[in-house]
Each structure stands twice: as C-alpha cells, then as structure tokens.
Amino acid sequence: MLKQKESFYSPKGLSCEIIEKISRYKEEPKWMLEKRLEGFEIFKKMPLPNFGPDLSKIDFDNVCYFKPFLKTPVSSWEEVPSEIKQIYEKLELPEFEKRFLAGLVSQYESQIFYESLKRSFEKEGVIFCSTDEALRKYPQILKKYFMTDCVPLNDNKFAALHAAVWSGGSFIYVPKGVKVKSPLQSYFYIGSEGFGQFEHTLIVAEKNSSLTYIEGCTAPRYHNQSLHSAVVEIFAKEGATVNYITIQNWAENIYNLNTKRALVEKDAKVNWLTVSLGSAVSMVYPSSILLGENAKSSYKGFSIASRGEIKDTGARMLHKAKNTSSEISSRSLSLNGGKNTFRGVIKIDKEAKGAKAHMRCESLILDKDSASQAIPRLDIENPDCRVTHEAIAGKLEEEQLFYLFSRGLSEKEAEALLIHGFIEPIVEKLPIEYALELDRLIDLKLKDEREHTLSISNL
Numbered sequence: 527m528l529k530q531k532e533s534f535y536s537p538k539g540l541s542c543e544i545i546e547k548i549s550r551y552k553e554e555p556k557w558m559l560e561k562r563l564e565g566f567e568i569f570k571k572m573p574l575p576n577f578g579p580d581l582s583k584i585d586f587d588n589v590c591y592f593k594p595f596l597k598t599p600v601s602s603w604e605e606v607p608s609e610i611k612q613i614y615e616k617l618e619l620p621e622f623e624k625r626f627l628a629g630l631v632s633q634y635e636s637q638i639f640y641e642s643l644k645r646s647f648e649k650e651g652v653i654f655c656s657t658d659e660a661l662r663k664y665p666q667i668l669k670k671y672f673m674t675d676c677v678p679l680n681d682n683k684f685a686a687l688h689a690a691v692w693s694g695g696s697f698i699y700v701p702k703g704v705k706v707k708s709p710l711q712s713y714f715y716i717g718s719e720g721f722g723q724f725e726h727t728l729i730v731a732e733k734n735s736s737l738t739y740i741e742g743c744t745a746p747r748y749h750n751q752s753l754h755s756a757v758v759e760i761f762a763k764e765g766a767t768v769n770y771i772t773i774q775n776w777a778e779n780i781y782n783l784n785t786k787r788a789l790v791e792k793d794a795k796v797n798w799l800t801v802s803l804g805s806a807v808s809m810v811y812p813s814s815i816l817l818g819e820n821a822k823s824s825y826k827g828f829s830i831a832s833r834g835e836i837k838d839t840g841a842r843m844l845h846k847a848k849n850t851s852s853e854i855s856s857r858s859l860s861l862n863g864g865k866n867t868f869r870g871v872i873k874i875d876k877e878a879k880g881a882k883a884h885m886r887c888e889s890l891i892l893d894k895d896s897a898s899q900a901i902p903r904l905d906i907e908n909p910d911c912r913v914t915h916e917a918i919a920g921k922l923e924e925e926q927l928f929y930l931f932s933r934g935l936s937e938k939e940a941e942a943l944l945i946h947g948f949i950e951p952i953v954e955k956l957p958i959e960y961a962l963e964l965d966r967l968i969d970l971k972l973k974d975e976r977e978h979t980l981s982i983s984n985l
Contacts, residue, residue, distance in 0.1 A: 536592040538720065542566065545690055548592045552658060552693075555665055561672070565679045565689025572683040578838040578867070579807045584781055589722045589753055591691040593635040629654040631712040633725055636693040647706055653699040654710055657726045660697035667699070671728055676759040676787050684755045685785045688724045695725030695756065700735040700766075709738045709771075709957060714756075716745035719779065722753040729759070731766035731794075738769040740960065745777045751806065753781050760788035760796055764818065767795045771956065775967055776804035778835065784810045792818025792847075799955055801964060802829040802837060803971055811869060813842035816850035816878075824853040828952040830968070831864030831896070832975050840869035840901075845878035845911075854885040857949055860896035862975050867898070872913055873905040881911040889919040890948055892941075942972055 536544045545566055549559040574581050629643035631654065638656035653660070661668050673679055679689045696712045716723050731737060745752065754776070762768050768788065776782055782805040788796040798812040814823035825841035843852035858866035868887045889898035900917040922944050930940035946953075946965065953961045 536590055538590050539587040540566070540589075540591055540691065544591065548691065548693070551592075551594065552661075554661060557669060558661065558672075561679070562690050562692075565673075565686045568680050569683060569686035569690055572680070572686055574683060575809070578809055578869075579836045581781070581783075581807070584751070584753065586687075588720060588750075590718070590720055591722045591724070592693060593718065593721060594637050594693075629710045631656060631696045631710075633694045633712065633714045633723075635715075635717060635721065635723065638694050638696075643710075644708075647704075650704045651699075651701040652704060652706060653697065655697055657695040657697045657728060658693065660728070664697075664699075667730070668697075668728070671730060671759065671761060672726070673757070673759070676761065676789050677757050677785050681785060684783045685757055688726070688755050688757045688785070691722065692724045692726045692757070694723075695727045696729075696739075696741075697727075698729045698731075698737065698739060700731045700737050702732040703734045704732075705735065706737040709740050711740040711742070713742045714754075715743075716752055716754065716780070719750040719752055722755065724754075725756050727756065727758045729768060729770075730761045731763060731768050733763045734765040735763075736767040738771065738957075740771040740773070740957075743772075743774040743776060745780055751779050751781060754783070754805075756784045756786075758784070758786040758812075762788060762790045762794040762796050764791045765793045766791075767797075769797045770799070770812075771960070772798075772800045772802075773960065773964060773967075774800075774802050774804070774808075776808075778804060778806055778833070780805045782808040782810065786810065786812040788812075788814045788823065790814050790816050790818065790821040790823055793820045794818065795822040797823070798825040798827075798841065799952070800825070800827040800829075800839070801952065802827070802839060803967060805835060805837075807836045807838070809838045811840050811842055811871075813844070814852065815844045815846060816852065817846055819848045819850070821847060821850045822852065825855065826952050826955060827856045828858065828949050829856075829866055830859045830861075830971060831866045832860075832862045832971070833864060835864045836867075837865070838867045838869065840867075840871075842871040842873075843883060844871075844873045844875070845881040845883065846875045847878060849880040850878055851882040853883070855951070856887045857889075857952060858887075858898055859890045859892070859945060859948070860898045861892040863893075863895040865897045868900045868917075869903075870900075870915075871903045871905070872915075874908050874911045874913065876907045878908050879910045881908070881913075883911070883913045885913075885915040887917045888948075889917075890945070891919065891921055938972075942969065945972065 632640040643654045829837040831837040841854045870885045872883045887900040
C-alpha cells in the first residue's frame with residue numbers, strides 16, 4: 527500500500543521558517559537547506575528583470591509554494607489515486623508510456639507521484655527518477671551539479687526563488703556510450719489556483735551518450751494567478767547528444783518564468799525545441815554555453831500569443847571555444863490582441879575562432895490588435911567567425927487565401943491550413959505521435975479564438 531506522510535501544506539507567502547519546514551519534510555541533507563536559505567536571501571535582494579513584460583502584478587505573498595502529494599512515487603498506474611489517475615488518462619499518458627517511451631515521470635503540484643524506466647535501460651546504468659529521489663540516493667552527484675556551474679543561485683531573481691522552494695522535477699543520468707533510443711518524458715500539472723510549481727530538471731549525459739527528453743506542462747483555468755518557475759540544467763559531456771523538447775499548454779492565469787541552460791563540451795550537441803501555448807506571461811530563453819571545440823547547439827521555437835497573452839521568448843548561444851556552431855530559429859503567431867517578443871543573443875568570445883552562428887525569427891500577425899517584435903543581439907569579440915541574422919514579419923498572404931478559397935475551402939479552413947504550414951518546420955522535428963498531438967492542440971486553440979471573436983462581434 528502507498529503511504530502518505532503527515533501533510534504539510536505551506537501557507538501563502540514565504541519565510542525562512544517555511545523553507546526549513548519544506549526541507550525537513552523532504553528529509554534533505556544540511557547542505558541543501560543551506561542552499562535553499564541562501565537562495566531566499568538572494569531572491570529578497572534581487573530586483574525584477576529590467577526588460578520584458580511587466581511582472582509587478584505578481585504577488586509573491588499570495589502564492590502557496592509547497593503542496594505535497596505522496597510520500598514516494600509509485601511505478602504502477604493502479605497505485606495512483608483515482609482522481610489524479612483520471613487527469614492523466616485524459617492526457618493519454620499511460621498509453622503513450624506503453625507505446626512510445628523509454629521512461630515516464632509525472633508530477634502533480636509539488637511532487638512527483640509516478641516514475642518508471644524500462645528495465646533494458648536500467649541494466650545499462652541509466653537513471654531516470656524524480657530530483658527529490660536523486661537527492662536521497664545520489665547526494666554527491668546532486669551536490670556537484672545542482673545550481674553550481676550551470677545555473678548559479680544569483681543568476682536571476684526567479685532562479686534564486688526556485689533554489690529556495692524547488693520541489694520535484696526529473697533527474698537523468700546516462701552513462702558513457704549509452705544511447706537511449708526511445709524518448710524519456712516528464713509531465714507537470716498545476717491543479718490549484720494561487721499555486722507555485724518549481725520543478726528542477728537535471729540531466730547529465732556522459733561521454734558519447736545520447737537521449738531525447740520531452741516535457742509537457744498544463745493547468746486548468748482559474749481566476750487567480752499561479753506561478754511556474756522551473757530550472758533546467760544540462761551537462762553534455764564530450765561527444766554527447768541531448769535533445770530537449772518542451773510542449774507547454776498553460777492556462778491564461780499562469781506566469782511562466784523559467785531558466786534553462788546547457789553546458790556543452792567538446793564535440794557535444796544540445797538541441798532545444800520549445801512550443802509555447804497559453805499563459806498570461808511567458809519569459810523563457812533556453813541557453814547553451816559552448817565550452818569545447820566543435821560543440822554545437824540549436825534552438826527551434828514556436829509560440830502563440832492571443833487575448834492579453836504576452837510571450838517574451840527566444841534563446842541565447844554563447845560561443846567560448848574554437849569551431850563551435852549554433853542556430854536559433856523562432857516562429858510566432860499573434861492574434862486577438864496577443865503580443866510576441868523574440869529575444870535572441872549570440873555571443874562570440876575571443877577564444878571562439880572559426881565559430882558559426884545563425885539566427886532567424888519569423889512572425890505571423892493575424893489582426894491589427896496584435897503585435898510582434900524581434901530584438902536580436904550580436905556580441906562578437908573575435909572577427910574570425912561567421913554570424914548571420916534575419917527577421918521576417920507579416921500577415922497571411924491574400925493570394926494564398928484566395929487560391930484556397932477557389933479550391934472550396936472556407937475562410938477558417940484556409941487560415942488553419944496556412945498556419946499549420948507556417949509551423950511545419952517546428953512540428954516536423956517532433957516524434958510523430960507528439961506532432962499529431964500538437965496539431966490537435968493548435969486546432970483547438972484556433973477554434974477557441976474564433977469562437978471568442980464571434981461572441982465579441984455579436985455583443
């Protein structure tokens with residue numbers, strides 16, 4: 527039988543006492559409590575970001591920072607409480623796990639409640655579990671990698687807050703030379719309003735290993751704001767390949783403010799793919815620091831902003847070694863008053879002789895109330911490099927629409943077809959099962975926006 531600990535639900539607001547209770551509830555080592563308290567002190571002193579959307583409406587004193595669920599994760603869906611199981615069955619995760627995945631970790635509110643890994647990968651030494659469990663089983667690994675060299679505590683205000691109250695998330699360790707051929711997936715769900723979710727994902731890919739990791743995030747609609755502030759740290763050792771895919775489908779009350787970064791060593795490769803749907807505000811800029819010669823990284827992103835949604839997204843590539851290469855490619859769709867901003871940074875250090883980098887941003891704006899802007903930044907300290915940038919913004923082509931009308935398509939069918947064509951370069955990089963699901967989510971989003979427009983016009 528599954529056992530639950532004595533419940534501890536943190537009251538709204540944050541203090542040293544609450545942080546100590548969280549750490550005690552989790553039975554953490556002393557050094558982690560010290561790191562949490564240090565993060566809290568940094569958080570209190572650091573200002574909000576001086577760029578991007580207005581975040582002054584976030585009421586940190588009106589957020590519940592910790593809401594535990596189960597004492598330890600289970601590895602059988604039969605052991606998951608029925609009310610939670612029903613949610614994940616609607617998302618078809620149990621079926622996805624059986625058919626496509628090498629492993630699955632699922633989180634509700636503050637804690638992982640389910641985790642599994644196929645035995646064939648366990649035998650090869652692959653570790654895939656909650657970060658909380660990794661802290662208990664592999665404390666020295668966590669002490670070495672957790673918010674040290676990749677994302678330090680003082681990286682930004684929300685990273686510091688994360689350090690203070692983090693809970694859940696996934697830990698992945700892939701030994702030297704091991705290729706995990708099927709995707710590993712985590713799913714994060716916020717089920718309460720006025721709640722903060724702070725999962726921590728830590729990936730260590732040893733020399734010449736490879737993996738694909740997919741994270742999904744969602745939440746139901748509520749009136750009160752909720753806060754999602756995750757941290758992702760990736761360590762890609764020499765010759766390793768890490769593919770990191772994010773599909774977020776947040777409700778409109780979520781502030782989505784994450785810090786994601788990879789340290790990429792010699793001949794290693796990290797590929798980011800991000801799809802952002804929903805949320806009141808999103809500020810997410812996956813970053814790769816190319817530390818070793820011939821290190822490579824790419825970012826492909828797509829976001830939809832509608833009805834008061836603000837998407838401030840992009841990527842950062844820092845070249846610190848010879849012959850490194852990077853590519854940033856972003857596509858966005860703005861409609862019904864939504865606002866998209868792309869921020870891309872390419873930095874070529876003095877040591878990065880022979881570096882190559884390309885940045886491209888494409889925006890589709892469907893009406894006069896919506897907006898999109900591109901803010902690229904190129905910082906080049908070594909002239910022996912090749913860096914290019916391009917930005918394109920526009921509307922649906924009248925000629926293309928007319929052609930589709932002439933073929934018998936309705937206006938909404940024609941628009942949907944052109945929008946799907948616009949995002950195809952992103953969708954085609956997904957495993958086929960996820961590409962089909964993303965197409966469905968986008969169709970639902972467009973239908974919802976059309977119905978909203980009709981309801982307004984009928985007033």
